[in-house]
Amino acid sequence: MAENNTEKTCEGCGAKCCRELNFDLEEPKTDEDFDSWKWILSHNNVYIYKDPKAGWCVCFETDCKFLDEKSKCMIYAKRHKLCEKYSHEECVKYTKLKYEPVLRTFEDIDNLRKSMQK
Numbered sequence: 001m002a003e004n005n006t007e008k009t010c011e012g013c014g015a016k017c018c019r020e021l022n023f024d025l026e027e028p029k030t031d032e033d034f035d036s037w038k039w040i041l042s043h044n045n046v047y048i049y050k051d052p053k054a055g056w057c058v059c060f061e062t063d064c065k066f067l068d069e070k071s072k073c074m075i076y077a078k079r080h081k082l083c084e085k086y087s088h089e090e091c092v093k094y095t096k097l098k099y100e101p102v103l104r105t106f107e108d109i110d111n112l113r114k115s116m117q118k
């Protein structure tokens with residue numbers, strides 16, 4: 001959780017950024033690529049989306065084990081560098097980026113593939 005912005009705070013957020021992992025993905029091109037994306041979506045609490053800035057990404061919706069029951073970081077003073085660098089300028093609460101499309105099912109992937117073939 002970032003606490004270094006004087007105007008924006010983490011108050012009332014519920015630690016959205018500590019409850020998911022996001023990684024870049026290459027745009028799918030081959031049968032194997034699309035099959036891999038279906039494999040990804042075969043797992044619970046995982047979806048694929050296109051970020052207008054970062055491109056294709058996969059999101060794993062899973063809580064950090066260092067969150068306490070009040071959504072506070074239990075290792076805040078020693079938190080990871082990634083957490084330390086994360087700012088409100090890019091955080092999921094304050095950036096209103098529209099992710100389009102969001103893929104959650106095999107059908108979503110098939111539809112994407114059809115739209116890419118047009």
Ligand code: SF4
Pocket residue numbers: 001002009010011013014015016017018086087088091092093094
């Ligand atoms: S998503 Fe933003 S407001 Fe919420 S805890 Fe993370 S940095 Fe703070």
Ligand code: SF4
Pocket residue numbers: 001017018064065066067072073074075076079080083
């Ligand atoms: S280590 Fe702390 S700040 Fe980093 S994700 Fe976990 S709970 Fe959030």
